[in-house]
Amino acid sequence: MxxxxxxxxxxxxxxxxxxxxxxxxxxxxxxxxxxxxxxxxxxxxxxxxxxxNSAIEYAVLRNELVEQSYNKVKEFWSSLYEKQKIDKDQFIDVSQDIAESIIDNFDDDVIYIPLKKLQNFDEYTYTHSLNVSIVATLITKAMGFDNFLVKKVSLSALLHDIGKSKIDINLINAPRGLTKEEFEQIKNHVKYGKEICYEQGIDDENIISGILYHHERFDGRGYLSRLKEEEIPIFGRIIAIADVYDALTSKRSYKGCWNNYKAVSHIIQNSTKMFDPDCVSAFVKVFGIYPPGTKVLLSDYRIATVIASKKDNELQPLLQIGNQIVVDLASEKSYILKVL
CATH class of the missing domain: 3.90.105 (Molybdopterin biosynthesis moea protein, domain 2)
Structure with a gap:
């Protein structure tokens, strides 16, 4: 009703x-x-x-913080495109705010991840940077890293695509498949990202490694260095998952978007191929098998929407049915029959 x-x-x-x-x-x-x-x-x-919106009660980040961070990231990228300059301190502040909020809320058993929704194609660069930072920070926290490294991952992920500022924007947003030569240009963004960071005084090797190696694959078939397994620095392995998840669930000028459930399934299926299985396990721990936003049919034929995942209980998330009814599947006789 x-x-x-x-x-x-x-x-x-x-x-x-x-x-x-x-x-x-x-x-x-x-x-x-x-x-x-x-x-x-x-x-x-x-x-x-x-x-x-019952999910808001379980958010690891306040939506106001997500919106404020987005506006700052947008300003950052605009300055980078126009002046080839960045306010390094402002960017660090954004990443630290994200990391500290996640650190403060991560011990909750039930979590909702409020990613920034794409309103139009021109926003993709900004929303993608922000979302990858949020997801990568959560994965790192779930893997048990100390908070010092969690904050570094947050910044590395926020900067992971900074090298694309040196590539023609029309090529980045081309509403079609790329030629082999064009894709070779795109691949160089990881190298350009490293160069920009050094130019701007960001020289921490962990942070640089996430930027330089987030397109390597666990099976050695990625780029640019074709590293494999533990040869890939851990920041690169973590950011690779966050990068793919947000890319798959975002609509672009040349492709539609996948639903959250399909994107999570893709990442699980490519564990040991594209992705480090330990990083995949941590990703599933925070997103669940049925990530927030997934519409499901229950065994008693009620239709529900997943609003939050439960750590260490990937199969029994929190659901919202109708206007305000919140259901914890762990205390119900019903179960998820299928994804809609």
Whole structure:
């Protein structure tokens, strides 16, 4: 049953749109932000159907922090494209805020990961950098690394694609498959990233290793160095998973996006091929087999949406059914029959 509320009374992040609004290109299921509220009111839409966003209670990051971090990352990349200069300290601050929030909340048994949603194709560079940092930081924390290294991974992941600023933006965003020669140019972004970091006074070898080696594969078939297994520095192995997960679940001008469940399944299936199995295990520990956002059919034929994963219990996540009913499968007789 739809709950209709006045747009100006909606608290951002706490509610989810429960209908499509084509004129604003808003899809059912999107979390309502302050910007979405503004756009609705400008368009003369004053009442909308919503459901409560129960996931927010289990977030490892406040949505406000995600939004603030996104705005800073966007400024950073704009400066990099226009002036070939970066505010290193500002970028470090963003990564540390992400890492510290995750460190503070990681001990909770139930977690929700609020990744930044892509609103248009031009945002991909910014949202991707931010999301990869969040996912890589979670993987590192789940692997038991000390907080000093967790913070370094957060920064390395935030910077992992910085070398793409030296490549023609039209090639980066080409709405088609690339030629062999064009792909060779793209591959050089890892090398350019290392060069930019050194130019800007970022010379920590752990941080550089994540930038330089996040496209290596566990089976040795990656680039540029074709390293394999433990030859690949651990930061590269961790960021590789975060990079692929966000890329698969993001819509681009030349491809659609996968749902979260399909992307997680792909990463599990490629353990020992593309990815370090220990890193994959840590990834599954925080995302679960059924990551947040996955729609499922239960054995009693109720339809539900996964809202949070449970550490060390990958098969029994928290679900939301209808407007506000939250179900913990660990205390239910029902189970997930299939993914919808």
């Amino acid at each position: 739809n709950l209709f509320v006045s747009v100006d009374k909606i608290e951002p992040w706490k509610y989810i749109l429960n209908a499509n609004i084509p004129e604003l290109k808003l899809s059912k299921g999107i979390i309502i932000t302050e910007k979405i509220k503004e756009n609705l009111l400008k368009k003369g839409i004053f009442v909308i159907p919503i459901i409560k």
